[in-house]
Amino acid sequence: MLRVDLHPTHVSEDGKYHLRVGKPLPFGASIVPGGVNFSIYSRYATSCKLVLFNKHEQKPFCVIPFKDEFRIGNVFTMVVFDLDYENLEYGFYMDGPFDPRQGHRFDKTKVLMDPYAKAIGGRDVWGKTPDWNDIYQHRARICFDDFDWESDHPLETPIEDLVIYEMHVRGFTRHPSSGVKHPGTFAGIKEKIPYLKELGVSCVELMPIHEFDEFENSRVSPTTGKMLMNYWGYSNVGFFAPKAGFAATGKFGMQVDECKTLIKELHKNGIEVILDVVFNHTAEGNEKGPYISYRGIDNKTYYLLTPDGYYFNFSGCGNTLNCNNPIVRNMILDCLRYWAADYHVDGFRFDLASILGRDQNGAPMHSPPLLETLAFDPILGKCKLIAEAWDAGGLYQVGSFPAWGRWAEWNGKYRDDLRKFLKGEPGSLGGMAQRLQGSPDLYSWEGRGATASINFITAHDGFTLYDMVSYNGKHNEANGENNSDGSNDNYSWNCGWEGESTDPAVNKLRMKQMKNAVAMLLVSQGTPMILAGDEMANTQWGNNNAYCQDNEISWIDWSQLDKNRELFNFFKKMIAFRKAHPVLRSSGHFKNRDYMGSGFADITWHGQKAWNVDWSAESRMLAFLLCGMHAKGGTVDDNSIYVAMNMHWEMHGFELPKLNHHMQWYVFANTDAQPPFDIWEPGKEVRIENQNEFLVGPRSVVILVGKESK
Amino acid sequence: MESKYTCTCANEILKVELCGRLDATNAEGLQTELKKFIGQKIAELVFLARDLEYISSAGLRVIIFAKQKIGADAKILLVAPRDAVLNVIKMSGLDNFMAVVDTYTK
Known part of the structure; x- marks a missing residue:
């Protein structure tokens, strides 16, 4: 029997394309028999046009208006037949009011990216200078969702049994010393799986892998003359697409396959994958920023706005996503479900998660609907949910983040108390005793336990372990901000000399202090997290905020591994010891x-x-x-x-x-x-x-x- | 070079000769061709790739389709792929279920 809704009912104005009304759900572009279903939401747009490009071409080959009968409620939806969808990039023109005081910033001349784009071109190869004259910088593409997972599924390791290893996809293998065939990519990590297994970690936490623009706010460092990039990537262009520049196959548009292959291989080796997700803001910045997507599609829906129509800036990055708006809430939920179901990821770490608990006026909520929804969502039911329980607007919720017994937290107090104790600061015993037990002072309420505490001494944000025992103060001059960026509260101690030292006594003490730190971390109740490279004494030369350093400052120098086998061996055996002793891994207090x-x-x-x-x-x-x-x-x-x-x-x-x-x-x-x-x-x-x-x-x-x- | 493919089956060996480009424009046609062999006993599934210049994501999916639907228990060979093709297959990690060989003589 043939379905009657698979056939065109309309023809485009130029007569070249056959069309019919689409399905409003799912949002985004979906391959359907004979064509592609496009669906996009906008509450305030008065009209919408689909803009089609051949891959990499600056001029669209076709613009197709959504006919009146192709709008269902606030959703524009249409099937276009006979497209070469592998060679296609698509965007939208949205028309509507430009009235910033009312929150509207429509501009019908801008090509806008689909918020649900599953693959995004435009930055296919990391660091390749874009053509700034291109009217469409971040280009939505269509991708297949039929990856061959075989029998793979998320591992569902109890969180208290994990040893998390936080890494930057590019920084992990970009340094020439990594010796991998495809440095700085998902494929590069795959080559290092034997190393991860030898170390013994059971979970990698990937710093943002959603598509971002490494050229955002790029500039030349006044002190080093090197190019400064948006290296960390805490600034999303699209939430559903893996960063093409992190894939060796990005230039072929196959980043989705490469990323999924990495996850599948990690799972085969007993290693979970947690993604660091950034839902607090987007790469569009404030009112001076570019039109990429959300601003031009439905500014008032997607962003928290002041009564005058300016952008609230609780993220410290120019804008704040309107997370508790029902539409945005659903987009976030759709996104996480997609990564859980289609990429088999095991969990998420939410950057500046306290923003997710602010209402549409920016005030903290008692029971934020988004956080509750995520806690009880059936598809995310076995996913780890980890909050960075603070934001740049001054909300600090370590120990009080709304949890419903589901959310764990990056325990910033663990980091600070352990560092104070390690350096011998007076009055640090009481705090340390709490941290060793999984912080019952913070988490022994509402059904939470030691599993609520992600224990860490170091993370991407701050000193590396080696720098923590080698520098009293930060040295961020290379960032070009007069050393004013980055935290001043490091609780670090340089062991008697600031920076690199040739004094054997200083270096011996540093080695011991690093061992002390990791020993205490791995005998603490809660879930330990290690920063990649700490096991080989990786240094950033005192830079505690290397967000813009796409160079040797951030890249892990694998030659350090041979020089610091002693430390690697200590890490490895401490991890093995933790795994061997369940008494170290209680879920409760x-x-x-x-x-x-x-x-x-x-x-x-x-x-x-x-x-x-x-x-x-x-x-x-x-x-x-x-x-x-x-x-x-x-x-x-x-x-x-x-x-x-x-x-x-x-x-x-x-x-x-x-x-x-x-x-x-x-x-x-x-x-x-x-x-x-x-x-x-x-x-x-x-x-x-x-x-x-x-x-x-x-x-x-x-x-x-x-x-x-x- | 013109894009084309030919499928021949004899003695439980299915040979697929690939030529030119295998992408979204012709992958579906090849998939339809391969569907004819579903249910037949296939011991070896051989992709002759010496003259294949380019393979896209859609093209790779046809190979995966063939593996899943035709050759789940069969030996799968990719014969003499060019570097450009082999690199794509390896980087995307899709090489783990087939043997890559330089020559095939049967």
Whole structure:
């Protein structure tokens, strides 16, 4: 039987194209039998035209107005038959009022990109200077949605069992030392999967991969003379399309396939994928910015506007997406569902997520509909949802982000408290004790637990681990903003010399401090996140805001791996240790009591004296014991683990808590010891002679395992 | 060079000779041609690609279609692809289910 709605009913004015009324949903361009269905929403547009280009050509080969009968409600929809959709780029002309005070900025001369474009051309090869005379810079394309996933599906690893590795797609392999065939691309990451497996991480968190314009606000650095780019990409052009310039096949328009292949291969190797998504603003900037899409399609719907029609700027980037408008809310939901269903991604990290909880006037809401919708959405039901729980408008919600038991947070307090403790700042013990437990002071409400806390010491935003122990202050001069950009609150310590040092004592202390930091991170309850390159002491030479540095400042220098095998080995074994011990990976918080009859509470605190902690402001020593019988709430059996942290500059003896009969202490890690005695293979720990006391070196961490003596 | 393709099947070996360009303009035609072999016993599915100058996303999808619908249990060979074609296949990661060989003599 033949369907009757697959045949043209109209002809375009020039007589070349056959048309019929389209389907309003799904939005965007969809391949249908014999043609392409185009559908776009605009509440205030008075008319709309489809603009068709051959790939890369500046002049459209055809402009087809949507006939009156092709508008359904506020949606313009039309099927165009017999298009060579592989060689096609499409846009829209929208006509309507230009009245900024009322929020309208229609301009019928601008070619506008489809907000639902699944592939976007115009920046096909990273860094290739665009033709600025092109009237259509970011060009919507049509793509297939029939990728051969075979049996792949999201891994659904419990979040407390993840070790997240945050990376920039380009920066990870762009440096010539990476040795990959396709540097700086999805394909490049795929080549490095064996490395990721050796390190042991179980999830990669990709900094923004949605299409953005690396040339946005590009300029020459007054200090280095190098080109400064929009390197990080926290400025979306389109939410549904992977960045073409991140694909080795971008020049062939095959970025969708390449990105999906990477995800499929990571899954095959047990590694999840979390995307860093930026729904707080777009690349259109403020009223002086370009027309790319949203501004010309329906400015008043897509953006938060002041009563005078200017753009609210809670993002610090010129505009703010109107996230709790029902139309925009649905677009965000459609987008996330698309990435979850069509790309099999395992979760999302939301940049400046607090903006997503602001109402249409910019005020914070008690129960933001968007955040609630995402928490309960059926398609996103197994996706990790992680909030950066603050915005540039002063809203700071770490510990209070609306969560419905679903949302985790980048725990900025973890980062700050660990850094303060690490550098030996007075009064840091109490905060550190909370952070080690998964921050119950922040997350023990509304059904949240340790899984709400994404623990990190470093992230793309700020110092690398090496720089955190090598610089007291930021050095962002190369950014061309007189070192005024980037955070001033780094809680870093340079170990006695600012920057690169030839002093062996300084470098030795830095190595130890890096080991201390990662040791504490990986024995903390919650989900640890590592910044890519930290395991090889990657440096940005003190730049703590390398958003614009598409060069050696940001690119990971893989030659550091050979120079810092000692650190890599320490990272690798700490990750393996965490994986081997479920007692380190509770989903809930500790109860601080012995509910298993083991003779020990689930967690107990110790100091120089067992069972006795000096909590005073000048104290810099803390130890804790996790009882193995209480692992995962007492559901699995594990060894007991004792961690002693001496952040004082002198050596101190720690009295060890006595274990039950037949149990002995074995040393797994001692950051004061030189390799190979700094860390052991999990399961091959060495029994210590003195079972009553351990001398913990200055600024050192010791990890012991309590197990039956052999 | 003119774009064309020919399919021949003998002794459970399906040979597809590709020539010129394989893209959205002719991929559907090849797919229709290949559909005729669904249900037949195919032990080897051989794409002779020496004269193939360009393959697009739509073209690759025909190969995937052939693998899924015709040669799920068959050995799949891509014979003598040019560098430009092989690079696209490898970079997009679609080379994992077929063997790339220089020559084919059967």
